Every structure is written in C-alpha cells, then in structure tokens.
Amino acid sequence: MLHVAVATRAFRRYSTYRAATLAGIFTNSVFGIIYSYAYLALWDANPTAGGYDAQDAVTYVWLGQALLMTIALWGGGTTDDLAERIRTGDVAIDLYRPVGLLGWYLASDLGRAAYHLLTRGLGPTVIGYVVFDIALPSSPLTALAFAVSLVLAVVVSFAIRFLVASTAFWLLDQSGVKVMSGAFAIFFSGMMLPLVLFPGWLGTLAQALPWASYVQVPADIWLGKHTGADLVAALGFQVMWAVVLLAACQGVLRLATRKVVVQGG
Amino acid sequence: MSVTEPLIDVRDLERTFDVRRRVEGRRRRVRDSVLAVHDLTFSVDAGEMVGYIGPNGAGKSTTIKMLTGILVPTGGQVRVAGLDPSRDRVELARRIGVVFGQRSTLWWDLPLRDSFALLQKMYRIPPARYRDNLDRFVDLLDLGDQLDTPVRQLSLGQRMRGDITAALLHDPEVLYLDEPTIGLDVVSKGRLREFLRALNDERGTTLVLTTHDLQDIEALCDRVIVIDHGTSVFDGPLAGLHEQGGSTRTLVVDLVDEAPPIEVPGAVVRRVEGPRQWLSFPAEASAAPVVAAVAASYDVADLSIQEPDIEDVIRELYSRGA
DSSP: OHHHHHHHHHHHHHTTOHHHHHHHHHHHHHHHHHHHHHHHHHHHHSTTGGGOOHHHHHHHHHHHHHHHHHTTTTSOTHHHHHHHHHHHSTHHHHHTSSSOHHHHHHHHHHHHHHHHIIIIIHHHHHHHHHHHOOOOOSSHHHHHHHHHHHHHHHHHHHHHHHHHHHTHHHHSOOHHHHHHHHHHHHHHTTSSSOGGGSOHHHHHHHHHSGGGGTTHHHHHHHTTOOOTHHHHHHHHHHHHHHHHHHHHHHHHHHHHHHHOOOSOO | OOTTSOSEEEEEEEEEEEEEEOOTTOSSOEEEEEEEEEEEEEEEOTTOEEEEEOOTTSSHHHHHHHHHTSSOOSEEEEEETTBOTTTTHHHHHTTEEEEESSSOSSOTTSBHHHHHHHHHHHHTOOHHHHHHHHHHHHHHTTOGGGTTSBGGGSOHHHHHHHHHHHHHTTOOSEEEEESTTTTOOHHHHHHHHHHHHHHHHHHOOEEEEEOSOHHHHHHHOSEEEEEETTEEEEEEEHHHHHHHTTOEEEEEEEESSOOSOOOOTTOEEEEEETTEEEEEEETTSOSHHHHHHHHHHSOEEEEEEEOOOHHHHHHHHHHHHO
C-alpha cells in the first residue's frame, strides 16, 4: 500500500510539468521522423537487414522514441533525486525511515515511468502510427508480453541508474559516471541502431549485456520476433538482469553505510 | 527487554573513517585513518532528557548516526531498545523519531496532511491512534491552519512544528533532536521547549538533544553529555558541569563615583567601565559576604548578580580536553 502511494505521488509530481512534457513529445517526434527516413533508406538498400523488413525497422524507430523517456534511457528519473539527496546529506532522512531505500525509489520510479509512458510513450507511438503506419502487436498475448517486458525494462534501467546514483556516496557527485553510463546505454540498448545489425562477436556481446533489456528485447517482443519458448527466454533474460542488478544495488547500499560518511551533520 | 536494561547502551564505541590526503613530495595520496568517535561509553534510561553537546566536528552526528543504525560502528557496542541499530535498522526506525533543524522529513511538494498520511502508511500506525495523535499534536503545536499548505510554502517555524509532529505520530520511545530550535524566533523557541517538556512529562518519551543553543539545554535537560575529539569529557547533571568547568558568578557593582578596582576578599575584579565594575567569585560560594564587604568599603549605587554562563563553562571544558 505504501509503495502504491509512493508511486502515485511520483506520477502526480511529474505530471505538473505539462509544458516540458509537450516539448518532449515534439522532440521525440522530430527525431522519430529523421530516424525513420534514415532507416527507410538503409532498408531500401538491404530489405532484410537484421531479419527486419522496412515496416519492422520504422516501428523499431518509434518504439525507441517511446521508450526513451519511459525507461529514462540516459539517466535521470527519480534516481537523480537520490544522487542529489546523497550529495546534500538528505539521504540520511531516507535511511531513518522504516522502509527499504531501494523499494522506495523503485516504486517512485515506476510512478514516474507510468506518467512518461502515457505521455512521452503514447504520444510518439500515435504519431508513428498515423504518419508511418507502424506495426501493432499481432495478438493480445504479444501485447501482454510487451507490457511485462516494458516493466522489466524500467526495472533494469532503474537498477543501473540507482548504481550510478550510488557512486555519489563515494564521488559526491554522479554526473561523470552518469554521462558515461548514458553513452553505454544509447549504444548497447539498440537505441542508436538495432542490436540485430551489430556484426559477429559485438552483436553477441551487446545482446547479452543488461542494456539489451532497454529497447531491443521489448521491441522484438512487440514485433513478434519472439514466440513460444523464445519469448519466455527473452523475458527470462530481463528478469535475470533485474534480479542481479537489484541485488547489486542492495549490496552497494550496505557497503555505503559501512564505509562511507553520510554528508553533513 | 528486561526492566534493568537502559534504553540506550553505548560501550567503548568507536568509529574510524579512512581518508586520503595529499602529502607534499608524494604523488599518491596517503591513506589515513581518522578516529571520529572512540572510547565512548554512556547509557540513557527510559524517560531521561539528555543534552548531547560538543563543538563542530566533535563526533555528535557520527554518534547519532550509529545510534539510529545508518552508520556501522568500527568497534564497541551499541544497543537501543534492545536492538542492534545497524542490523535492525528498519525495526528500530519504527520505535524512534528523528528531528533535524536543518533538514525536513516532510515532502516539499505535498501538503502537511498528505505527508502525515504517507507516514501513517509507512509506520503502519493504527487509524484510531493516528487520528488521536494527529489531533493532539496539531492542536498543541497550533498547526490547524497549515494542514493543507504544501510544505514548500511553510515558514521555518511552521515546517519545524510539522517535522516534530511527523516524528511523533508513531509514538516513538526515543526522540532524537538535532538543533531543533535553529533559526527560530524567541517565541517559537519557547513554545517548542514547552511542548517537548510536556511530551516527556506525559508520555515518558526519552529525548536526546544535540544543540548549540545552550538555553535549550538549560530549559530541557537534567543531564548533559559533553563530547570533544570523539569522546565524552563530561557526563552528569547540569549543576555538576558548572563545578567541573570551574564556573564563576559575577557581581556587577555600580559605584556612585569612579574608583580604582575594588579590593575585597574572595572576589576578583574582571572589568572596570567608569563607575561600573565586574567582580567574579566561585559559583558555589555565597554572594552575601562579597556583597557585604563591597558595601562596607564603597559607596554603592546598585548591585546585581549574574549566574554562570554555561557557554563559558563548556568552552573551558573543551580547552582542557584539548
């Protein structure tokens, strides 16, 4: 119940920034259009690149734009609040509460993600559907699997952002690490280019790293590239990374109270 | 928990921090271990009001962080309400309250009422008890008109009262207050102290108060623990602090005419300003013989006595500790 209340509050807090939301949807759409034409040119030259046809490729573009803010791909979200609270020492207040820090921030980030999904996610998807006729999930099961995959994408992204924010316990400021992590995320999530296009060992590596959970896995589920046991394996891959990374977050938190000074008196 | 066990029990507590510092002539920074708290032993019984004071950097906050479980000691033992704070942090958090003068536990974007409602869920406070406590504290702290105001729009005093309500809704056994009156005006300070005293009287809530405002201590605490350089340099009643600190009372004498420094047995002139002179004598001595001696030899227009200043006493203790 508490965590639902926390998520609801985060949803409301983000929903106060209406102008920023509209500007964001506009930006996503502009990039969606640019990328769409670039991909169409690419698939015109090689119509089966990465096992995608041209409609798959354009759908992938708009899914990427829709996921960008929903999963807070290049950082930000409620983990920025955490980093700021570590820097100012206010994190002490969070630690005095009879509730785990990780669950609290996760609930909060899920609330934020829900808001961004309904605005920054839905907006570009509708525009992509109207302007570029993107593919929709072929069955209710596919849609449901995509929904699950999307939640897992947010959790994996949250865990990585939480780890990045935790570096503030040692470095006092997360910004350097955040920029670096954001660069990795853009490249290895398939945001810039679908991972299915990465050649040889680089492709294998990219598909095994946690960032593949961000865009590549949910997009492939939406496109119906995973079915049956393959679909279970794809979701299992995300679950595995979510569990491993959340455990790492918990470990880092324990280490922080053992090793580190909480800033300020 | 047995009846005889103190509520807070600290034994040989130690906390070191690793710091790296630059040393001239060396390329790598040198690892250094700093003793923030060491050899600290004290216990607090349920219902006590204890002032925990010391200069900046003495180890006050480090101690409080270990008492509340957000920092793990590197040596010694802490037990609070029968729990090991760092191991049972979440369980302990349900039984303690924390108030910071300079930080807020409230959510800046929420009205007070919603912040309190979130805390009710967080501490799983039974609805009836929650309503009782809320009504009571809102009434006592005069917060009725602010309940629907977002926290960011509250004045410092209002926010502070909101924070204190927030810390007490779950009936904590111990309330830690860190500089609770900082930045408040005199009237608000007085009201707050009155409230805390009543809380201790009526509910037996144990108070641990860290502050630089020694009037807080004088108004509230029967017992003071003074910490300096990471360890306790005094632990006892406020009166004992005066004795140990060698505190003095001051007799202010207004003479009819200017005169050379007064010479009477048992007192020393500290200051002369025109016809006014300041004489100090030991705090435990009676003022009567000094007053009589002055009146016998000089033309006195007026007399007054100043009680020892606890601030001076503590300064004296610090300087001796160093």
